[in-house]
Amino acid sequence: MEKLLEIQNLNVQFDIFGAHVQAVRGVDLELNIGETLAIVGESGSGKSVTSKAIMGLNPMPPGKVTGGKILYNGQDLAHASDKQMQKIRGKEISMIFQDPMTALNPTMKIGKQIMEGLIKHQNLNKHDARARAIELLSLVGIPNPDKRVEEYPHQFSGGMRQRVVIAIALACNPKILIADEPTTALDVTIQAQILDLMRDIQKKTGTAIILITHDLGVVANLANRVAVMYGGKIVETGTLDEIFYHSKHPYTWGLLSSMPRLHAKTDKLLAIPGTPPDLSDPPKGCPFAPRCPYAMKVCQDHMPDYTKVTDTQKTACWLLDSRAPKVEPPKTVVVGGN
Amino acid sequence: MGKYILKRIFYMLLTFYVVITLTFLSMKLLPGTPFQNAQKLTPTQLNTLKHYYGLDQPVIVQYGKYIWNFIHGDLGTSFQFGNTPVTSLLFQQFPVSLDLGIEAMIIGTIIGILLGIVAGLHHGKTTDWSAMILATFGFSIPSFIFAGILQYCLGVLVQIFPVAGWGGPMTHVLPVTSLAVGVLAEVTIFMRTEMVEVLNQDYIVTAQAKGLTRSAVVFKHAVRNALIPVVTILGPMTAAIITGSVVIEGIFGIPGIGKQFVSSIITNDYPMIMGTTELYSGLFILTILIVDILYGVIDPRIRISGGHS
Amino acid sequence: MAAAQGEITQEMFEPVGADKKASEQISRKVVSTWGDAFRRFVKNKGALFSFFILVFIILMALIGPHLNNYGIYNQSLVRSNLPPKISALSWIPAFSGKENGVDIYQQRGVKQDFWFGTDQLGRDQWDRTWAGTQISLIIGLIAALADVFIGVVYGGISGYFGGVTDNILQRIIEIISGIPNLVWIILLILIMQPGLLTITIAILATNWVAMARIVRGEMFQLKSQEFVLASRTLGASDGRIIFRHLIPNSLGMIIVNTMFSIPLAIFFEAFLSFIGLGIRDPQASLGSLINNGFTILQIHPYQTIYPGLIISLLLICFNIVGNGLRDAFDPKLRR
Numbered sequence: 006m007e008k009l010l011e012i013q014n015l016n017v018q019f020d021i022f023g024a025h026v027q028a029v030r031g032v033d034l035e036l037n038i039g040e041t042l043a044i045v046g047e048s049g050s051g052k053s054v055t056s057k058a059i060m061g062l063n064p065m066p067p068g069k070v071t072g073g074k075i076l077y078n079g080q081d082l083a084h085a086s087d088k089q090m091q092k093i094r095g096k097e098i099s100m101i102f103q104d105p106m107t108a109l110n111p112t113m114k115i116g117k118q119i120m121e122g123l124i125k126h127q128n129l130n131k132h133d134a135r136a137r138a139i140e141l142l143s144l145v146g147i148p149n150p151d152k153r154v155e156e157y158p159h160q161f162s163g164g165m166r167q168r169v170v171i172a173i174a175l176a177c178n179p180k181i182l183i184a185d186e187p188t189t190a191l192d193v194t195i196q197a198q199i200l201d202l203m204r205d206i207q208k209k210t211g212t213a214i215i216l217i218t219h220d221l222g223v224v225a226n227l228a229n230r231v232a233v234m235y236g237g238k239i240v241e242t243g244t245l246d247e248i249f250y251h252s253k254h255p256y257t258w259g260l261l262s263s264m265p266r267l268h269a270k271t272d273k274l275l276a277i278p279g280t281p282p283d284l285s286d287p288p289k290g291c292p293f294a295p296r297c298p299y300a301m302k303v304c305q306d307h308m309p310d311y312t313k314v315t316d317t318q319k320t321a322c323w324l325l326d327s328r329a330p331k332v333e334p335p336k337t338v339v340v341g342g343n
Numbered sequence: 344m345g346k347y348i349l350k351r352i353f354y355m356l357l358t359f360y361v362v363i364t365l366t367f368l369s370m371k372l373l374p375g376t377p378f379q380n381a382q383k384l385t386p387t388q389l390n391t392l393k394h395y396y397g398l399d400q401p402v403i404v405q406y407g408k409y410i411w412n413f414i415h416g417d418l419g420t421s422f423q424f425g426n427t428p429v430t431s432l433l434f435q436q437f438p439v440s441l442d443l444g445i446e447a448m449i450i451g452t453i454i455g456i457l458l459g460i461v462a463g464l465h466h467g468k469t470t471d472w473s474a475m476i477l478a479t480f481g482f483s484i485p486s487f488i489f490a491g492i493l494q495y496c497l498g499v500l501v502q503i504f505p506v507a508g509w510g511g512p513m514t515h516v517l518p519v520t521s522l523a524v525g526v527l528a529e530v531t532i533f534m535r536t537e538m539v540e541v542l543n544q545d546y547i548v549t550a551q552a553k554g555l556t557r558s559a560v561v562f563k564h565a566v567r568n569a570l571i572p573v574v575t576i577l578g579p580m581t582a583a584i585i586t587g588s589v590v591i592e593g594i595f596g597i598p599g600i601g602k603q604f605v606s607s608i609i610t611n612d613y614p615m616i617m618g619t620t621e622l623y624s625g626l627f628i629l630t631i632l633i634v635d636i637l638y639g640v641i642d643p644r645i646r647i648s649g650g651h652s
Numbered sequence: 653m654a655a656a657q658g659e660i661t662q663e664m665f666e667p668v669g670a671d672k673k674a675s676e677q678i679s680r681k682v683v684s685t686w687g688d689a690f691r692r693f694v695k696n697k698g699a700l701f702s703f704f705i706l707v708f709i710i711l712m713a714l715i716g717p718h719l720n721n722y723g724i725y726n727q728s729l730v731r732s733n734l735p736p737k738i739s740a741l742s743w744i745p746a747f748s749g750k751e752n753g754v755d756i757y758q759q760r761g762v763k764q765d766f767w768f769g770t771d772q773l774g775r776d777q778w779d780r781t782w783a784g785t786q787i788s789l790i791i792g793l794i795a796a797l798a799d800v801f802i803g804v805v806y807g808g809i810s811g812y813f814g815g816v817t818d819n820i821l822q823r824i825i826e827i828i829s830g831i832p833n834l835v836w837i838i839l840l841i842l843i844m845q846p847g848l849l850t851i852t853i854a855i856l857a858t859n860w861v862a863m864a865r866i867v868r869g870e871m872f873q874l875k876s877q878e879f880v881l882a883s884r885t886l887g888a889s890d891g892r893i894i895f896r897h898l899i900p901n902s903l904g905m906i907i908v909n910t911m912f913s914i915p916l917a918i919f920f921e922a923f924l925s926f927i928g929l930g931i932r933d934p935q936a937s938l939g940s941l942i943n944n945g946f947t948i949l950q951i952h953p954y955q956t957i958y959p960g961l962i963i964s965l966l967l968i969c970f971n972i973v974g975n976g977l978r979d980a981f982d983p984k985l986r987r
Contacts, residue, residue, distance in 0.1 A: 062548055087557065095554035102552075107545040110564050112571065112643055121563075122553040157643040173553065303664035328665045358830035365831075369839045476698075479975065483967035485919055487926050488960050491946060499950055582832045589834070590927055594946070605927050608838065616842065620835050627832045 009213050010036040015073035017054050024285035028054040030237035041214040043228035049281050051237040052217045056183045060100055061090040096126040099174035103186040105166035109158040115169055116154030122176045141172040164195035185217045200226050221264045233257050236282045236292025243318035253320040256293045258334050299332050348636055355632045362624040366617045367409050419614035429618035440599035444584045447522035455530025463538020481528030487590040490521035507596035518595040522587045526580055533576055537569035571642050574634055581630040585623050692980040699976020702969035713789055716782030724783045725934050728774040731762050736769040736954050768958045780936040781959050787937045788918045795917030798856050799910045803863025811871025829861045846929050851921050859917055863909050870902040904981035911974035915967045922963050938963040
């Protein structure tokens, strides 16, 4: 597999109200051509900040990249100028946002919002750009596209608006599509449609997708590989199967246990007690230690290194150390009776 | 949309009707008699006068007559200026005041919008708060004090501009500036708030994510959306301009309605007061109507759904 | 990390489990809305400074006229148009009692000091200026009361009950605000005599409209929010909802808007007095003092400068304090 994007030891910090919030603390990630990588975690785990760092869309200030690289085509996006990033954004890497109700400019026609990127990156004239916009609208499944290009966002429903947002993102055939919680704000029935659409589009265009979500259902639906983030760090990465069936990290177990299931043995949803760490004063050791039922003394002061479980799976947990007691994942983790 | 406009026009006419009724009533409630030097008149003379003005008839008849005359553009005759019809006096002075008001409004609005955009773009930085301090001063200091300072500094101490009068372009500078400062300050503060708000919207991030240049994001997406609500302060601004012109015209000796209004009140020229009051209210109500319609035209969200409440 | 690995020993792998206390700990201090707003206001140096200037002006308005015994109305043509003189500060040209290099006090044989000078009739400008400031402050107070007792109640009723009540109340407001304030006041002045009472009535009649609109909007927004619905579900009465939920939640905004309507009213009184329709001689108001000074601005500028300075300061400071309060109460800024 060929690497498309590589993040090396990325650190992002926000200086807000005198505190230095270290939202991302040494993240390593890679994205291969044509695959879907899911970044999973609770709110505040740093997953959104990581994805926005790729696009250079974190507000700076107060945000700043304090270390690391984001390599794309030999170019370091973490330290690229605004001019250089303008050539990347929308053309090479695109983004879909969480809330389609606010992501579109309310006073600009849908067609024009799609055409902007085309005119900028592909030097199309207005007429050709409009034709392409109509083509894109029909690609994302909007009926009567030639009429609807002339309409405004408020004339579209939530699901339809998300389709428009996807059309804007796809306009210039980007190599990478970053989807930041693309279905969170939508109705359940619409969620499925949008996920189908994204899978469909990936099949047609071969775009690699970075999927940011806290919803493991969405992950199971779409992802090839999964990275689990907690407290600004990646605690475990692996293929979809590895994370769902052979995960080694107690936090991943917690996430899997808290997923509602139809034929569960108990009628209780297992929550992970406690709250995520305060990243303006990050813990020295494993960030999950205070909430981890298997925590040991070592976890509180020492951050575990990654252990290579398989060629594709890496886990940062002291339980994998030879000196640690053997621990079995709780029964609730075993997914869907498989 | 058509129905909405009709509804607004109906409310406008209703409000205006209330205004002219109120002016009539306050005329009826006046203490004593509306005639100057009433003491010197004999009772017969007084009665002749009263009869001439229809004041010996029942109030309701007078009211009907008043409305009838009003509709026909007859607002009575001025006491001050030897029975010249009020309407023709107003027609004569109104263009001067309109000229002054519109010049101040255009200058204040354009500079205010630009200053507001600049301040909003530099939110939280030196440019922003210096613009805000200036705007707060401009907003707070009464226009008559500004006019006084300008007149004294640029008309008396350094004699660049004429102290008073209304004629060539040089005579416009000081009064228009004095009047424009308040407008400018208000527009700046409003525009800056809108810019800051709009720049925090998600669709600005969407626009950036398309790879648009900073200036394209600012001008095509942010400024357009920030400008729409500015229309709504046009109403209060008209009221402020009217109020302001009353003093500014007095200070700079400009032969407009404002100056006339003050002297009418001081000399108890009731028909003139009534006429001016009605003109001011009409102007204000008309502006509010125009703002409502304009807002509907430029904001696509209202344009389609056909009106807001 | 490699160095850290070295110190790791076998006994450190003792299970301790989740630390219940640490994981449930709320990492930031709990601050009440009011405490938070206060803290933010105090941090705003401009607003705090303006607040102290206001306090100073208010104190001076109260005690200023008692610092000498010339009185507000005492006339004497012997001492007309005297420039300001403060013997202790006579090295400052502005307080030397001289005009164009001539010591007017000596020329006229006046022994006393007039700190802000005197007007055409020889009345003490110091006393008159602070008396005028008193008028401005009274007007501000009336405006604030009108806002709270008429505006809040009117808007509250309109917003809370909605429906037909709201419809009627809003039509009335539409008509009141469809007429410029200036016109309302002129109509009143025609019926009554110009003066403090007329201006007060005019303010009571018109100044609360903006507040009523804002409170109505706030009520509409608040009453459909979940916490109010929850309270209603639990059987809370109208009164309880209004006084326990709606008013406390809109109090910040009510305070902020009151702060903004005070300078508007003060300006309006000064404006009316300036054009001769407000407070009239021999009573003093900042507006009428400025108007009197204006006619002889070129010869005796000091007669305009002091009242002009105080009214400007008053308005600027009220607006800055209002801005400071708005920023302090703005929940969007709360973090």
